[in-house]
Amino acid sequence: MANSKKQTVKQQKIIQTAIELFAEKGYANTSTAEIAKQAEVAEGTIFKHYGTKDRLLLSIIVPYLKEIFPSMADEVIGEIMGRNIATFDEFLEGFFTNRIQFFNENKEIFQVLVKEFIYNQELRNELFPYFSENVLLRFGKIFDHFQERGELENIPRERVMKMLFTFIGGFFVSRFVILTDYTITEEEIDDAVRFVMNGLRG
Amino acid sequence: MANSKKQTVKQQKIIQTAIELFAEKGYANTSTAEIAKQAEVAEGTIFKHYGTKDRLLLSIIVPYLKEIFPSMADEVIGEIMGRNIATFDEFLEGFFTNRIQFFNENKEIFQVLVKEFIYNQELRNELFPYFSENVLLRFGKIFDHFQERGELENIPRERVMKMLFTFIGGFFVSRFVILTDYTITEEEIDDAVRFVMNGLRG
Amino acid sequence: MANSKKQTVKQQKIIQTAIELFAEKGYANTSTAEIAKQAEVAEGTIFKHYGTKDRLLLSIIVPYLKEIFPSMADEVIGEIMGRNIATFDEFLEGFFTNRIQFFNENKEIFQVLVKEFIYNQELRNELFPYFSENVLLRFGKIFDHFQERGELENIPRERVMKMLFTFIGGFFVSRFVILTDYTITEEEIDDAVRFVMNGLRG
Amino acid sequence: MANSKKQTVKQQKIIQTAIELFAEKGYANTSTAEIAKQAEVAEGTIFKHYGTKDRLLLSIIVPYLKEIFPSMADEVIGEIMGRNIATFDEFLEGFFTNRIQFFNENKEIFQVLVKEFIYNQELRNELFPYFSENVLLRFGKIFDHFQERGELENIPRERVMKMLFTFIGGFFVSRFVILTDYTITEEEIDDAVRFVMNGLRG
DNA sequence: AATGAATGAGACTTCATTCAT
DNA sequence: TATGAATGAAGTCTCATTCAT
Numbered sequence: 087m088a089n090s091k092k093q094t095v096k097q098q099k100i101i102q103t104a105i106e107l108f109a110e111k112g113y114a115n116t117s118t119a120e121i122a123k124q125a126e127v128a129e130g131t132i133f134k135h136y137g138t139k140d141r142l143l144l145s146i147i148v149p150y151l152k153e154i155f156p157s158m159a160d161e162v163i164g165e166i167m168g169r170n171i172a173t174f175d176e177f178l179e180g181f182f183t184n185r186i187q188f189f190n191e192n193k194e195i196f197q198v199l200v201k202e203f204i205y206n207q208e209l210r211n212e213l214f215p216y217f218s219e220n221v222l223l224r225f226g227k228i229f230d231h232f233q234e235r236g237e238l239e240n241i242p243r244e245r246v247m248k249m250l251f252t253f254i255g256g257f258f259v260s261r262f263v264i265l266t267d268y269t270i271t272e273e274e275i276d277d278a279v280r281f282v283m284n285g286l287r288g
Numbered sequence: 289m290a291n292s293k294k295q296t297v298k299q300q301k302i303i304q305t306a307i308e309l310f311a312e313k314g315y316a317n318t319s320t321a322e323i324a325k326q327a328e329v330a331e332g333t334i335f336k337h338y339g340t341k342d343r344l345l346l347s348i349i350v351p352y353l354k355e356i357f358p359s360m361a362d363e364v365i366g367e368i369m370g371r372n373i374a375t376f377d378e379f380l381e382g383f384f385t386n387r388i389q390f391f392n393e394n395k396e397i398f399q400v401l402v403k404e405f406i407y408n409q410e411l412r413n414e415l416f417p418y419f420s421e422n423v424l425l426r427f428g429k430i431f432d433h434f435q436e437r438g439e440l441e442n443i444p445r446e447r448v449m450k451m452l453f454t455f456i457g458g459f460f461v462s463r464f465v466i467l468t469d470y471t472i473t474e475e476e477i478d479d480a481v482r483f484v485m486n487g488l489r490g
Numbered sequence: 491m492a493n494s495k496k497q498t499v500k501q502q503k504i505i506q507t508a509i510e511l512f513a514e515k516g517y518a519n520t521s522t523a524e525i526a527k528q529a530e531v532a533e534g535t536i537f538k539h540y541g542t543k544d545r546l547l548l549s550i551i552v553p554y555l556k557e558i559f560p561s562m563a564d565e566v567i568g569e570i571m572g573r574n575i576a577t578f579d580e581f582l583e584g585f586f587t588n589r590i591q592f593f594n595e596n597k598e599i600f601q602v603l604v605k606e607f608i609y610n611q612e613l614r615n616e617l618f619p620y621f622s623e624n625v626l627l628r629f630g631k632i633f634d635h636f637q638e639r640g641e642l643e644n645i646p647r648e649r650v651m652k653m654l655f656t657f658i659g660g661f662f663v664s665r666f667v668i669l670t671d672y673t674i675t676e677e678e679i680d681d682a683v684r685f686v687m688n689g690l691r692g
Numbered sequence: 693m694a695n696s697k698k699q700t701v702k703q704q705k706i707i708q709t710a711i712e713l714f715a716e717k718g719y720a721n722t723s724t725a726e727i728a729k730q731a732e733v734a735e736g737t738i739f740k741h742y743g744t745k746d747r748l749l750l751s752i753i754v755p756y757l758k759e760i761f762p763s764m765a766d767e768v769i770g771e772i773m774g775r776n777i778a779t780f781d782e783f784l785e786g787f788f789t790n791r792i793q794f795f796n797e798n799k800e801i802f803q804v805l806v807k808e809f810i811y812n813q814e815l816r817n818e819l820f821p822y823f824s825e826n827v828l829l830r831f832g833k834i835f836d837h838f839q840e841r842g843e844l845e846n847i848p849r850e851r852v853m854k855m856l857f858t859f860i861g862g863f864f865v866s867r868f869v870i871l872t873d874y875t876i877t878e879e880e881i882d883d884a885v886r887f888v889m890n891g892l893r894g
Numbered sequence: 895a896a897t898g899a900a901t902g903a904g905a906c907t908t909c910a911t912t913c914a915t
Numbered sequence: 916t917a918t919g920a921a922t923g924a925a926g927t928c929t930c931a932t933t934c935a936t
Contacts, residue, residue: 114316249483256458281487518720653887660862689887
């Protein structure tokens with residue numbers, strides 16, 4: 087996951103354990119004592135490195151959002167969109183497949199992010215800029231790209247993108263946060279792409 | 289809201305205040321002391337009536353789910369479906385309109401429900417039976433009804449209903465829990481219905 | 491000591507114990523756990539009543555300064571100055587005698603006040619207004635009073651009052667805070683009065 | 693200041709920083725972490741050199757009292773008293789002028805000394821011997837000297853010296869520890885000398 | 895000589911809950 | 916029914932100190 091900068095072994099264990107526990111029980115219901123115990127570390131060590139419990143949470147969420155998410159997104163966009171992707175259908179399928187794989191590999195950290203995003207209004211306000219800047223903006227560009235190619239014409243972009251995000255958000259949150267043991271099949275990806283494409287085309 | 293059964297004035301204030309605070313900051317981040325103070329009630333009074341903080345939460349959620357939600361749902365189904373609704377389009381529009389109005393009137397309690405449902409695994413496990421029994425089952429019946437009438441034919445019910453719920457869930461959670469100041473226009477309801485209908489018809 | 495308002499027995503014990511320990515070891519070197527133990531009270535009880543350790547300190551100091559000190563001072567001034575006191579000598583002797591008795595009865599709280607006043611810059615800044623308003627101002631009036639009567643004439647009031655306060659401050663701090671077991675004799679009061687009077691008359 | 697003996701640069705920075713912080717906030721309210729950070733030194737380095745925080749404090753105070761203070765005092769006494777000083781007035785003026793300059797140059801270390809002396813009973817007990825040995829004893833000799841010369845006759849030495857120290861203590865503590873930004877004028881030195889001389893002659 | 899990661903005891907504080915009134 | 920003083924377990928955080936490098 088590359089949390090950058092020389093992390094000690096203990097730090098890695100702290101972060102890893104915190105992710106697991108925050109994902110399972112939520113930030114507010116996880117005590118630093120519990121993290122320390124499970125990470126086999128003194129409680130003081132947590133605070134030496136992260137200062138406050140709050141900053142520990144941000145140490146998990148911010149790199150995930152700030153470094154990893156956009157870079158992966160660019161990868162998705164650049165690599166996939168640049169070359170062989172001709173239609174929005176194909177793009178969507180690539181997007182779902184790619185993101186599903188990514189979230190499967192980082193299920194817990196995604197759960198932390200979503201749970202706290204929904205639970206904690208302050209955090210939500212802090213994260214919103216990242217969100218709109220990275221996600222909304224990029225998606226907008228992709229939309230433009232395909233519209234220039236002649237696809238998705240005559241569609242009120244803003245209104246339709248809302249529907250798209252509503253579905254995508256519901257999809258990932260329900261599958262990865264609520265139904266934690268759910269397995270997404272290829273068939274379901276097809277269903278989702280078709281549902282969205284038909285919805286958009288109107 | 290009819291929380292019925294000889295509630296004292298103090299009890300009503302406690303419940304009302306608890307809903308407000310739980311909605312705003314979440315159950316885990318709200319102390320009974322804070323509720324007591326804002327409800328202008330002694331802390332002991334809360335525990336005289338509800339025993340534990342946990343039971344106070346359930347005193348809010350359970351009636352909402354158990355009594356009010358299903359009864360309203362039946363109303364939706366019975367009243368609306370029984371008579372003049374001919375098409376699934378019409379049903380959907382009625383459903384959205386009706387639920388939007390309902391959640392607008394009970395925004396905070398809906399926020400409490402969703403937040404805790406997502407945050408608290410134990411609560412989720414407890415509530416799931418209600419959910420599938422009332423929501424999924426009823427919707428299934430409605431689906432059957434319209435299929436019998438010749439609509440939505442040749443559609444794999446289970447798979448398509450998943451997509452439907454994904455969108456509906458995303459719609460209400462994003463509009464009422466995440467974007468707390470959002471206002472839904474009639475135009476947007478139309479967009480949503482069209483998006484869903486097209487998606488389903490595929 | 492009349493800390494006004496219905497105090498519970500536990501509150502009184504907390505305050506009393508806190509005064510003793512703060513006087514002995516200083517605020518910063520006294521833990522709330524220690525206070526709780528010696529006051530035979532749960533640690534939580536301290537925080538129920540005073541919120542923070544800091545407010546506990548202020549609950550000791552402020553009433554002492556705000557209510558008791560000025561009222562006693564007025565007593566000194568009014569009672570003593572109004573009637574039978576003809577000379578500044580007599581006033582000073584009355585003042586020393588009265589204050590020595592007072593501080594003997596409240597030795598520990600005086601120690602707390604002085605120690606924290608000297609140790610803690612922030613507290614000093616907060617208390618300075620009270621100090622100058624009550625002590626300096628009143629003393630100024632007394633000075634004026636005696637100057638109008640023809641005593642202490644031709645003396646630059648401000649400069650000489652500085653010397654007076656320097657001595658008085660040194661006197662009470664050294665005798666009540668530093669040399670905690672010291673006993674002040676009547677002879678020493680005479681010495682002090684004479685020292686000051688000669689000093690002032692120049 | 694000549695803290696002599698092969699001190700490394702880091703040691704000097706530690707001592708200097710500790711003096712600054714102890715003076716400002718007091719020993720008890722200053723953490724070794726804070727000292728280390730401000731001195732741009734690792735926390736371990738402090739403990740390599742001084743073993744405990746307590747010994748760091750003593751490393752500041754003891755040399756100041758043990759080596760510098762007396763030697764300077766001797767200088768005052770020998771140099772000044774030996775030669776051209778004829779009267780106690782002159783001596784006092786020399787003393788005030790000399791000490792004011794000295795404390796101005798070492799304001800912070802003097803603040804540390806006074807604050808901890810007043811705050812910390814144990815330290816006070818440890819330092820008392822030095823104090824009476826060096827300060828009281830020397831002053832006694834000076835007193836004798838002037839009495840032999842015919843000045844300050846018929847004065848009960850012990851009782852009057854108490855008054856003298858009371859004033860001097862009050863003077864330096866108030867000007868250098870409490871009113872940290874205060875500037876002492878020559879005029880005020882004159883006032884002080886006159887006040888004391890008149891007081892003593894009584 | 896110097897570092898800084900790690901510690902664990904203990905500090906202040908919060909909180910759900912109890913109970914006498 | 917209602918109060919609010921009291922509790923003590925548990926929470927977050929601080930700190931002097933140790934030790935391997």
